[in-house]
Amino acid sequence: MPGFTTLFYKELLRFWKVSFQTILAPMLTALLYLLIFSHVLEEQVQVYDGVSYTAFLVPGLAMMTVLQNAFANSSSSLIQSKITGNIIFILLPPLSHGEFFLAYILASIVRGLVVGLGVFAMTLWFVAVPLKYPLWVLLFAFLGSGILGALGIIAGIWADKFDQLAAFQNFIIIPLTFLSGVFYSIHSLPQFWQAASHFNPFFYMIDGFRYGFFGISDVAPGLSIAVVASSFLALSLFTLWLLKIGYKLRY
Amino acid sequence: MVSVMTPAIQIREVNKSFGAVQALRNVSLEIAQGEFFALLGPNGAGKTTLINILAGLSRADHGKLAVMGFDVASQYREARRALGVVPQELVFDPFFTVRETLTIQSGYYGVKNNRGWIDEVIHHLDLADKADTNMRALSGGMKRRVLVAQALMHKPPVIVLDEPTAGVDVELRQALWQFIRKLNADGHTIVLTTHYLEEAEALCGRIAMLKQGKIVALDTTKNLLESFSARRVKLRLSPDYLPDDLESMLLQRSESRYTLALSDFSVLEKVMSRLREAGIAVQEIELLQPDLEEVFMKIMSKH
Numbered sequence: 143m144p145g146f147t148t149l150f151y152k153e154l155l156r157f158w159k160v161s162f163q164t165i166l167a168p169m170l171t172a173l174l175y176l177l178i179f180s181h182v183l184e185e186q187v188q189v190y191d192g193v194s195y196t197a198f199l200v201p202g203l204a205m206m207t208v209l210q211n212a213f214a215n216s217s218s219s220l221i222q223s224k225i226t227g228n229i230i231f232i233l234l235p236p237l238s239h240g241e242f243f244l245a246y247i248l249a250s251i252v253r254g255l256v257v258g259l260g261v262f263a264m265t266l267w268f269v270a271v272p273l274k275y276p277l278w279v280l281l282f283a284f285l286g287s288g289i290l291g292a293l294g295i296i297a298g299i300w301a302d303k304f305d306q307l308a309a310f311q312n313f314i315i316i317p318l319t320f321l322s323g324v325f326y327s328i329h330s331l332p333q334f335w336q337a338a339s340h341f342n343p344f345f346y347m348i349d350g351f352r353y354g355f356f357g358i359s360d361v362a363p364g365l366s367i368a369v370v371a372s373s374f375l376a377l378s379l380f381t382l383w384l385l386k387i388g389y390k391l392r393y
Numbered sequence: 394m395v396s397v398m399t400p401a402i403q404i405r406e407v408n409k410s411f412g413a414v415q416a417l418r419n420v421s422l423e424i425a426q427g428e429f430f431a432l433l434g435p436n437g438a439g440k441t442t443l444i445n446i447l448a449g450l451s452r453a454d455h456g457k458l459a460v461m462g463f464d465v466a467s468q469y470r471e472a473r474r475a476l477g478v479v480p481q482e483l484v485f486d487p488f489f490t491v492r493e494t495l496t497i498q499s500g501y502y503g504v505k506n507n508r509g510w511i512d513e514v515i516h517h518l519d520l521a522d523k524a525d526t527n528m529r530a531l532s533g534g535m536k537r538r539v540l541v542a543q544a545l546m547h548k549p550p551v552i553v554l555d556e557p558t559a560g561v562d563v564e565l566r567q568a569l570w571q572f573i574r575k576l577n578a579d580g581h582t583i584v585l586t587t588h589y590l591e592e593a594e595a596l597c598g599r600i601a602m603l604k605q606g607k608i609v610a611l612d613t614t615k616n617l618l619e620s621f622s623a624r625r626v627k628l629r630l631s632p633d634y635l636p637d638d639l640e641s642m643l644l645q646r647s648e649s650r651y652t653l654a655l656s657d658f659s660v661l662e663k664v665m666s667r668l669r670e671a672g673i674a675v676q677e678i679e680l681l682q683p684d685l686e687e688v689f690m691k692i693m694s695k696h
Contacts, residue, residue, distance in 0.1 A: 148500025156488050227484035231543070233450055234478055235501035236470035393411075393451045 146241035149232060153249030157215055164211070165257055172207045172261040176200065176268065179325060189327040190358045196269045201279075201352040202324035204261045205286060209347065212254035212287035213294040213315055216246045220298025221307050233392065239385035243295070243378070250291025251284060258283055271355055278363065279354030285370045286347040290315070292377040299390050318344045328360050343373045399462040401426045401551045401582035402447065407456030409442055409606075416442040418606040420456070424584060424599075426550070429577050431593035431614075432586045433689060434603035440586045441481060443603070444555050448478045460551055474502060477544035481555040481586075483536050485528040491515070491539055492524045495546055502547035514542045517572050534565045541569065545576075552576065553584045558592065570596060594618075594685040602692055609696040618683045624655045626664070629677035636671045639664060652681070 157164040180196035187195045223229035232242065265271065273279065293315070301307040322344035328336050339345045340361075350366030353359035359366070385391070402424040409417040417439045424430045432440050445451035447458055449469055457464065463471035486494060492511065499507035515521055518538040523531060528539065537557065544552060554573070558566045574596065577583045587593055593600060593614070600617055602610040610617065625644060633649045642664070645652040655661060658680070668675060 144503035144505065145501050148497055151500070152497050155493075159488050223486075226487070227480075227482050228486045230450060230478075230480055230484060231486065231498065232501065234448055234473060234476075235498075235547075236473040236503075237501060238470070388452065392449065393445075 145235060145237040146245050149237060149241065149245035150248055153215075153219060153245055154252060156219060157249070157253050164215070164253060165260060168207050168211050168257050169260040169264060172203045173264055175203055176265055180268070187326075189330070190356060193356055193358070194269065197271045198327075198352075198356075199325065200262065200265045200269060200271045201355045202348055204258045204265070205283065205348050205351045206319050206324045207261050208254040208258035208283055208287050209290045209319055209344070210315065211257045212250040212290035213297075213311065215250040215253040216291050216294030217298040217301075217307055217311070218294075219246070219249075220295065221301055221304060224298070225303070229391070239382060242385050243382050246295050247288055247291040247378070247381075250294055251287040254287030254290065255283055258287075273355055274357040275354045277354075279351060281367070282347060282351035282354060282370065285367075285374045286351065289343070289347070289370070289374050289377055292374070292381045295381050296377070296384065299384060302390075318342055321345075322348045323360065324348055343369055346370050399426070400424060400459075401428065401461060402584065403457070403459040403462075404443070404447070405457045407443070407446065407453045407458060409439075409446060409451070409454050416606050417446075417453075420603075420606070420608055422601055422608065422611065424582060426461075426582050427577070427580055428599060429574075429583045429597045430585065431597035431600045432584060432603065433590065433593060433600060434586075435693065437605075438603040439606040440603055441555055442606075444478065444553055444584075444586070447553065448476060449473055474547060475550050477547065477549035477552045479540050479544045479552070479554040479557050481559065483533055483540070485531075485536050485539065487527070487529045490525050490527050491520060491531070491542075494528060494539060495542055498543045499546040504547050507546060510546070510548070511542075514545055517575075518542055519568060534561055537561055538565070538569075541572075550580070551582045551584070555586050556588065557585070558587060558589060566592075590685040590689055600685075602689065604693060604696050607696075610692045614685070617688050618685065624658055624683060625652055625681040626655055626661060627652045627677075627679040627681060628668075628675055630668070631674045631676050634673060636667055636673070639667060650677075 176196070176199060179199055184195050189195065189198045220229070223232070297307055297310040301310060321339065322342055323339065328339040328345065331339065346361070346366040346369040349359045349361055350363050350370060353363045353366070400423045402422070404420055404422040407417050407420045408415070420439070420443060432443070434440050442451060446453045447460065447465060449465055449472070452466070459465065460472040461475040463475060465472045489497065495511045495514070496507065499511065515524055518541060520535065520538055520542065523535055528536065531539065541554070541557065557569060561569070570592070573583060585593065585597065597614055599613050600610070601608050628651045629649060630651065635643065635651050639653065642653040642655070643651060644654045653664065665675070
């Protein structure tokens with residue numbers, strides 16, 4: 143699949159060339175969240191026994207950053223290519239829809255993981271966070287960024303202008319991430335919102351990811367992995383189908 | 394296996410609509426390997442739509458298209474590998490330099506280690522000074538050259554250029570045509586759309602004219618010029634007078650110059666002897682060659 147390798151490389155090079163914006167800026171944002179929230183809430187909140195609020199916050203923030211950046215990578219690359227017209231450079235060559243999908247989604251995953259790792263490394267200065275099941279952590283980071291990478295492809299293809307993409311991001315992606323338990327355990331929520339959280343797939347991504355660090359979670363990790371893996375599969379199949387029929391790409 | 398007899402491009406009964414607008418109506422066309430072919434027509438005639446369908450950027454509602462014998466839908470990988478397209482719009486990826494753009498483009502087609510060919514194309518298109526410059530920093534003409542270079546990265550047997558000289562200065566236009574002529578001489582099939590009819594006339598062996606999605610003329614450039622365009626002669630006479638029996642040939646008179654229509658250039662001899670008989674001296678003579686613009690205007694007004 144030489145076409146895939148090149149498209150994947152091009153997508154990596156694209157975000158690497160603007161790494162201030164694509165890697166360092168989100169790391170700084172996550173750090174600011176950590177400093178402010180932990181300063182204000184460290185003494186007031188303890189979510190799990192024996193886990194400080196700052197430590198609790200780290201995996202959530204890291205995963206939130208992973209997810210948002212994975213989405214931003216594929217969606218912004220595609221909308222820019224569509225609006226500037228250079229999307230034809232990847233529509234003219236003999237790339238299959240599978241190669242197209244894999245290149246964009248893997249580049250999103252790489253960006254998500256790089257930024258997530260950066261956030262995690264920075265927070266080590268402030269708080270020691272245990273890493274009980276590292277493979278579990280990696281699996282959730284991989285699948286979570288894969289889901290958001292796929293959502294980014296869908297949004298990038300669907301949106302005709304930056305405004306529509308911003309709406310997708312601000313009205314769907316950001317609320318779902320913020321309401322997924324990044325900053326709190328859903329057990330601290332009123333009954334209704336606790337129940338509602340169970341319908342948010344982002345909640346399972348964060349909760350399962352956090353389980354990998356502390357060995358404690360709001361729901362059983364088996365349930366989280368089932369929800370996350372099936373969401374990844376369903377979205378991937380849907381994205382592949384959109385690419386196959388050429389939705390909004392080949393008229 | 395592509396044989397010599399396989400047409401470079403085969404288009405059969407292609408229809409395409411965008412909502413209520415019918416962009417292509419039953420278009421059929423065959424272009425042989427090695428041809429230099431022009432696709433002409435006014436804006437909105439369907440030229441770009443046809444190219445887009447051929448390149449897989451758009452899909453036909455009905456009909457079949459093949460590049461070097463490969464169906465553009467069912468054998469899209471082979472068909473796209475056989476085709477290089479220079480798009481009409483000046484598009485570029487602002488993240489990369491010229492060399493990066495060309496290396497990436499080669500990779501999409503599975504061409505690895507293409508440095509030698511990249512250097513050659515860069516040299517021919519006079520891009521050597523700009524090879525490591527970011528695409529954003531290039532002028533329009535330079536960006537156009539990069540688009541041509543991109544289309545050539547996988548050495549496609551068929552090259553389609555959609556108005557490659559729109560907004561390009563004379564010098565670059567000349568250089569570009571020289572390079573494309575060379576590619577044609579090397580065996581590449583060239584299909585071109587242009588608004589500069591004198592370019593099509595000078596370069597292309599065969600021409601198709603499209604109007605409102607239909608092919609309204611398809612012939613060799615020579616035949617089109619001969620069948621649709623009159624030969625003319627422009628004369629300045631002394632005394633300033635045209636004998637009565639030549640009046641029937643008069644097309645136009647302005648500022649004491651007479652333009653006469655000739656059914657053939659051999660008729661010119663009769664005109665000259667008639668003028669001699671009448672004691673009229675020819676002070677200036679200008680033979681007007683048939684041109685494609687005239688043919689184009691005639692065909693477009695007929696349909």
